[in-house]
Amino acid sequence: MIIFLSLLLFSGAAATDEGWIDVIRDETKIEFDLERTPLQIKTIQGKDVISVWFYDESGASSGKIFLRGLKSSSVSLFPPRYELYDCMPTQNLPHHFVLPIDSDTVWTITKKFPGPRITVQCNEVTVVDVTMSDEVCTTTYWNTPWSKDVSKIKFHPTLDTASKYYRPKPLGTKRLTNS
Incomplete structure (x- = not known):
């Protein structure tokens, strides 16, 4: 925790x-x-893309998540969708999912093993729940990045337009179970 706070102060992030x-x-x-800890991202209303890249301790890729079409449905040409890069092409979020319009939107990304299992929640509603496997992923090399532990993240400098804040999911909040 001390290292994390030191990095925070050193990076200039508030x-x-x-x-x-x-x-x-x-x-x-x-x-x-x-x-160990789900990632929460608070987004900017009216912006379109979350792009978070994951890295292992050596700096090698351990996956990428894209959430697109995050503008309100009256503004966006496409429905909200996600991509688990190096596993599967872009998929639509569930058809019953409606983006919040006039409230803060908090996205929670979780990675668990075995699998790995990737879940994404929007304001505590699960919109993505994928356990990766040869049957689910459309690439033959998905296991190379996604089987690695994530020790670092990066918000892509040009692709990510929607992420405003991030944090580790606070202790004591509802946590996704393996059911």
Whole structure:
């Protein structure tokens, strides 16, 4: 925790009293243990894309998640969708999912093993729940990045337009179970 706070101070990112940290869109890789702690992202209304890249301790890729079409449905030409890069092409979020319009939107990304199993929630509603396997993933090399532990994250400097703040999911909040 001390290392994380030191990196936070060194990076120039500001933190709020709720633990939210300003997203810095550059090549900075932020220390973050995704298998231990879900990542929460608060988005900017009217922006379209979340693009978070994951890295292992050596800096090698351990997956990428894209959430697209995040503008309100009256503005976006496409329905909200997601991509688990190096596993499967872009997929639509569930048809019953409606993006919040006039409230803060908090996205929670979780990675669990075995699998790995990737889940994404929007304001505590699960919109993505994928357990990766040869049957689910359309690439033959999906296991190379996605089987690695995540120790760093990066918000892509040009692709990510929607992420405003991030934080580790606070203790004591509802946590996704393996059911």
